Amino acid sequence: MIATNDNAAQQVVIQLVDLHKIYRVGTELVHALRGVSLSIRKNEYVAIMGPSGSGKSTMLNILGCLDVPSDGAYLLAGQDVAKLSQSRLARVRGRQIGFVFQSFELLPRTTALKNVELPMTYTRARHRRRRALDGLSRVGLGDRIHHRPNQLSGGQKQRVAIARALAQQPDIILADEPTGNLDSVTGDEIMDIFDAVHADGQTIIIVTHEDHIAARCHRVIELKDGNVVRDEATGRAPDAARREASTAS
């Protein structure tokens, strides 16, 4: 139990218990996750690494409530996700989690502003336009609000996507190789934004295969063939987190 911790910022927000994911391709079964168990606390800054096909995206999609595990449990803020109704799941995806995709996934023919407003339209949030404007200036795109995706560079697109993920101030930001389609300079700029978001108290989980990206996080979880093979604090981790991670592993 974490109850011994006096720091409220260290409550567990994500807990995976013996998580399995099996894909069926024709008659063949692909075992993408083979019993992953781990927990992530509030305001952690986690990198998920591992070779291609090791199950990183599969795991992140499950964390984002975009996919469901074949077996095992996923507790989000103590709540068993498998027990949530479809509309509660939509609510979780809309309010609690912000997802950033490798390929940005912006609506085509739609301005940056409207893309950022999109999550808020589904919760009928007020002041959508103002909040979207704030979000865009926060990622440094205050002067690109009426540009459409085809008028933006890759890095700019990813900033719009991050502004969209942040729009509803979710507790958790999940990013699947957010810098995978970007050059390293642009990638570092994106990481600067994540650093700032983390400093605001949000929990961040980034899938990456780039060491320098992972090095900017505080904890690295490495997957191989659907198993966690490494879970440790990085040099940037504050002492408490480092201690926590090392006792966990």
Added chain:
Amino acid sequence: MRLLYAVLHMLVAIPGGVALIGGAVVTALVQIWANKVRSLLTVLGIIIAVTSIITVVSLTQGFGDYVTNFLRGLGTNMMVCYPEWIRGPRGEFLRPAELSITDIQSVDTHADAVRRTSPVVFHNSTVEYGRRQLTGINLRGTNELFQPIRNYYVDLGRFYGPVDVENAAQVCVLGREVLRKLECDESLVGDYIHIDSQRFQVIGLLEAKGSFMGENQDQVICVPWTTALKMYPEQRDYLAFFVEAAAEDKIPRAEGQLVRILRQRHGLKPGQANDFGLFKQDQILQEFHKIRTIATSVLAGIVSISLLVGGIGIMNVMLVSVAERTREIGLRKSVGARRRDILMQFLTESVVLSTVGGAIGIVLGYGLAALASMHPSMTEVKVPGWSVALALGFSAGVGIFFGLMPALKAAIIHPIDALRHE
């Protein structure tokens, strides 16, 4: 596109639920605009359906008004009684039965549901004035009651009176078309013309009635029936009469009395057919109702087939749209869209699509109705408000009905499957 976005911004500024629906509609309009040609082809069926509704409804309505007006112009309670030819045992015509003037008088005195009667002699006459000669003019030999019975009055000069009828005076009243064809003005009143070589004084001009079904009603000359019979004695065999019932609801009663009196006078035994006929206005109405029923069923056929075609078109294009935008659906779901949000998005799109089709159809229908109203017998054509409402209702209904399946399909897509979609 810029304009659309401006509208979009404006709509989103409207607070509350209006903005939400407005936003969905604008999103749908943007989507439809992005696929203009495809959208237009899709809603062709709906356009045809709505155009047919609007045009046919306004034409039958307008034509109905036209017929009603014409009947009112005939005098609402009027019937024409005419002799029916007598048939031999093998159905061959023997000779025309004769309606005698005493028959007419008898009906007038004994039938209490009959208010007025007038003998009527029909003839196609030739009219001459100066060098002008007109042939085929409808001559009517009547008594002095023609005006109230036919609801057709002299508006210049006078109509002939009982004395003129009694004396078989050589006086006549002209319809406006005769005047026009004689190339005369109103100063002809008081002057003399020749009708089939007989000299007549023009004592009055009838008001203009216009034409009905392409036939000019003003090409008519009225003379005392006594004068007409003197000129055309052979017309005695065809002597008919106008009968005016005391009131519109007395028409059946007047008809019953008339038939009874005439059968008695002609000595017809039970089972023997009438040797006279009756022409009533409701026959015209019945004819018209028959036409309207046919038009309505043809309309219903066209409308249901084209709505079905249009609906299937919409379903098809919506299925394509859902497939094309699978990734978008996945993205929307990943940022918090519920199933019902996606359902409403696509349902709104199909309803907007079909309603746009409906609106185009309404515009086309208006155009066709306006075109039709240029025809002389269609001047009363107007588009009734209920037909517009009906047409819009139909198109929206088609949008909902045929959009439901694709929208449901979109709504239940699993977010990650949608996002993986190529």
